[in-house]
Amino acid sequence: MSEFHQQPNVFVNHVTIKVQELKRSITFYKNIVGFQVLEQSETIAVLTSNGTTPLLTLEKRGEVVPKQPRTTGLYHFAILLPNRKELGKFINHLTEQRFQITGAANHEISEALYFNDPDGNGIEVYCDTPPSSWRWQNGLIHATNSQLDFESIAADANGELWEGLPPQTLMGHIHLHVSDIKRAEQFYHQGLGLDVVIRMDDHALFFSTGGYHHHIGVNIWNGTGAPQPQKNSVGLQNFTINFPNEKAKQTIVQNLQSLQYSVSQINGNYVTNDPSGNEIILAVGK
Structure with a gap:
């Protein structure tokens, strides 16, 4: 497991998204992305890479409308592979x-x-370079957007066949559309206690x-003041920290309550929303 996705760190370990056709989405996430189905009902499918740990939940409750453009919500969730060889096999x-x-991209x-995915939910599949x-400079990390060397990465597979996501796969991170960058910084930095590690201008x-x-x-990138999507729109339902x-x-x-952010208890979990309406479950790892 990645050293950055275990105690004592605070990290995203599960994402729930809304889809329009559950059967279609399950087929996509199994056959293209490589997940296994851990649990399934008429309204949800819980997906895993190792047969025991939920990473992604697909949800279709009632009528779900297509993804709405220029709104807040999911930009992408990111699936972290354990090494470059696995990324090569995936390519x-x-x-x-x-x-x-x-x-x-090669981000360095x-x-x-x-x-x-078939509904337009954004996905990143990546591997980290050696930490x-x-x-780093002045507490910030340097990242680039260079061309990805597909041939080199594919060659690292050494001819091994792809057999789905390896068991060590993690939910690496989540990237969100928000409506106000300063309010987002207050919430995630002061409220949730996360460090700012990359600034892309404003x-x-x-x-x-x-x-x-x-x-x-x-x-x-969807515009300052971007509205929240409809509750039944394709996209992010919530993510777990x-x-x-x-x-x-x-x-x-x-911290959140002192900053006047609402935190409620739902089904035994603490739930909050960032200033742009993105729902977050606050949980303790097992």
Whole structure:
């Protein structure tokens, strides 16, 4: 497991998204992305990479309308593979499937592919570069958007066949559309206690704990003041932030409440919303 996705760090470990056709989405996430189905009903499918740990939940409750443009919510969730070889195997799999991606980049801190699910929910699949190679200055990490070397990564697969997501796969991070970058910084930095590790001028921020390049990203690329989507729109339902213990979680609950953010208890979990309406479950890891 990534050192940045275990105690004592605070990180995103589960995402729930809304989809229009559950059966179609399950087929996509199994055959293209490589998840296994851990649990399934008429309204939800819980997906895993190792057969026991939920990483992604697909939800279709009632009538779900298509993804609404220029709103707050999910930009992408990011699936972290354990190494470059697995990313190479995934690239070879997508090539065999003739699946069209929407983007790719060498960020220096990571190598990443970008694409959408059948409903337009954004997905990143990536592997980290060695943390010893990351460049830090004044508490901020240097990241780039260079061209991805597909051939080199694919060659690292060493001819091994893709067999789905490896068991060590994690929910690496989540990236959100927000309506106000300053309010987002207050919420995620002062409220949730995450460190600001990347600043992209005045339009995007990235937060983490434990020296990771980011556990959460936010941007205003849908416009300052972007509205929230309809409750039944395709997109983000919620995501879960994992705390190392109950004391750490309670401290954050108190921080949020002192900043006048609402925190409620639903089904035994603490739930809050960022200033742009993105719903967050605050949980303690098992």
